Structure formats: C-alpha cells, structure tokens
Amino acid sequence: GNSVTQMEGPVTLSEEAFLTINCTYTATGYPSLFWYVQYPGEGLQLLLKATKADDKGSNKGFEATYRKETTSFHLEKGSVQVSDSAVYFCALSSNTGNQFYFGTGTSLTVIP
Amino acid sequence: DAEITQSPRHKITETGRQVTLACHQTWNHNNMFWYRQDLGHGLRLIHYSYGVHDTNKGEVSDGYSVSRSNTEDLPLTLESAASSQTSVYFCASSPDWAQETQYFGPGTRLLVL
Numbered sequence: 001g002n003s004v005t006q007m008e009g010p011v012t013l014s015e016e017a018f019l020t021i022n023c024t025y026t027a028t029g030y031p032s033l034f035w036y037v038q039y040p041g042e043g044l045q046l047l048l049k050a051t052k053a054d055d056k057g058s059n060k061g062f063e064a065t066y067r068k069e070t071t072s073f074h075l076e077k078g079s080v081q082v083s084d085s086a087v088y089f090c091a092l093s094s095n096t097g098n099q100f101y102f103g104t105g106t107s108l109t110v111i112p
Numbered sequence: 113d114a115e116i117t118q119s120p121r122h123k124i125t126e127t128g129r130q131v132t133l134a135c136h137q138t139w140n141h142n143n144m145f146w147y148r149q150d151l152g153h154g155l156r157l158i159h160y161s162y163g164v165h166d167t168n169k170g171e172v173s174d175g176y177s178v179s180r181s182n183t184e185d186l187p188l189t190l191e192s193a194a195s196s197q198t199s200v201y202f203c204a205s206s207p208d209w210a211q212e213t214q215y216f217g218p219g220t221r222l223l224v225l
Contacts, residue, residue, distance in 0.1 A: 034213070043202055043216035044155075089154065093212075099170075100145075100204075100214055104154035 002027045006090045006103035013080055013110050021075040021106045023064075023090035031092040033057075033066050033073040038087045038105070047075075047088070080110045115139075118203050118217040126225055131190040133220050135203030143206040144186040145214065146170075146178065148199040155202065161186055193224045 007022040025031065032051045036044040048057030053068035062077045073090060090103040116137040125131050135144065142163045147155040157170030159178040167178050175197060177189045190197055200221050204214040 036216075043218045044204075045216070046213050049213060093214075099157065099160065102147075102155040104152065 002092060002094050002101045004090050004092055004101050004103040007106050010107040010109060015082055015110055015112050016079045019077040019080045021088055023073045023075065023103060025071050025073065025092050027092055027094055029095045031094050034091040035064055035075050036089040036091060038089065044089060082110045082112055084108060085110050116203060116205055116215055116217040118220050120220060121218065122221045124223045124225065125193050127193060127195060129193050131193050133188045133201055135186050135217060136184055137205040138184065139205060140183055141205035142183065142208050145204040146186065146188045147202045147204065148172065149202060150199050158188065195224050198222060198224045
C-alpha cells in the first residue's frame with residue numbers, strides 16, 4: 001500500500017540554523033512526492049514537489065530530492081527564518097490514482 | 113483569481129444535529145476531496161469525488177456524506193454530529209490528470225458539544 005512516514009516534531013531551531021525534516025515513503029508504482037506547508041490558522045500550501053526519481057524540488061530556499069533507492073524525500077533549508085515557523089507535511093500521490101497520502105506533519109518553530 | 117473557499121470558517125453545534133460544510137472552487141477542477149485534521153493523525157481522507165455525480169469513501173467516511181451536483185461544489189454533511197467529529201476540516205481540489213497538485217481551502221473548525 002501507500003504511506004508516508006515523517007519525522008516527529010516539534011522541532012525548535014534558532015534563526016539561521018540548518019533544517020532537515022525526514023520523510024520516507026512506501027508506494028506502489030511511481031509516485032509523485034510533495035511537501036506542503038501550513039501556517040497558523042491557514043490551509044495547506046504547496047511548497048515543492050518532484051515527479052520522478054532524482055528530481056529536486058525547490059522553493060523559497062527549501063529543497064528536497066526524490067531518492068528512489070532510499071524511498072526518501074527529506075526537506076532541507078540552509079538558513080531558517082522566523083517566518084518559516086509552520087507545520088510541514090510530506091505527501092505522495094500514486095500514479096495509480098488521484099489520492100494523496102499525507103504524513104502526520106512536523107511542527108517547526110524558529111526562534112530569533 | 114481562481115480559488116477554493118470553505119464556509120463557515122468556524123462552527124459550534126450540538127451532538128445529534130445535522131451539519132453541512134460548504135466547499136466551492138472556481139478552478140473547474142474535476143477532483144475534489146474532504147479531509148479532517150487531528151493532532152497526531154495528520155490529514156485523513158473522508159470522501160472524494162472525481163466528477164459530477166461521482167462520490168467515493170475515504171479512510172474515515174463513517175458518519176459523513178457528500179454529494180456532487182456540479183463541478184464547483186462538494187458539500188460535506190455530518191448526518192448526526194458526534195463529539196468525535198470535532199476537528200478541522202479541509203477541502204481540496206485538483207485537475208484531472210493523475211499525481212497533480214492538490215489545492216486546499218482555508219479550513220473549517222468544527223466543535224461538537
């Protein structure tokens with residue numbers, strides 16, 4: 001079946017620290033992988049995505065590389081800002097359907 | 113600009129009452145989804161639709177129903193609200209083709225007393 005496992009939170013970092021949020025997946029077929037971000041009181045927004053192995057998604061300084069050999073899609077940012085404080089969700093969409101499978105979310109707080 | 117809206121944004125109701133949450137999108141997307149978000153569970157799929165008059169059950173569909181009479185709207189009905197249905201509900205939509213991005217509404221926070 002399809003599932004996503006992501007790093008438990010909460011994560012607290014100082015401003016300008018390096019961020020990694022781990023995400024691994026199990027999927028049938030060839031999934032697309034996504035990172036969504038949820039700011040307080042808002043809905044989920046697409047942060048980045050990758051549709052095939054070795055693709056790198058990037059946006060707003062965040063990056064994630066689709067690693068088929070390790071079934072991973074870890075989110076990284078070199079220097080976090082207070083405005084990056086949010087909940088981050090890893091998700092996959094299988095090529096056998098239009099459904100998404102979400103991880104449980106990782107809460108990030110960045111302190112000045 | 114095209115968008116997806118949900119109403120109401122906040123709702124308080126009593127156990128046993130019927131409640132309907134609205135979702136409206138202006139992208140002309142065929143695919144629409146309802147999720148609930150609870151601490152420790154992330155997002156769980158309630159129901160989804162791939163087009164007019166099509167509805168499908170998701171992972172946690174018991175106690176919920178949907179109907180799709182047009183492309184733009186997918187209302188979610190709680191037939192007889194229970195305290196276990198206190199949650200934040202998100203609607204999403206996506207284009208036809210597989211693996212395309214889902215776009216989310218702002219959410220409805222529901223409290224069942």
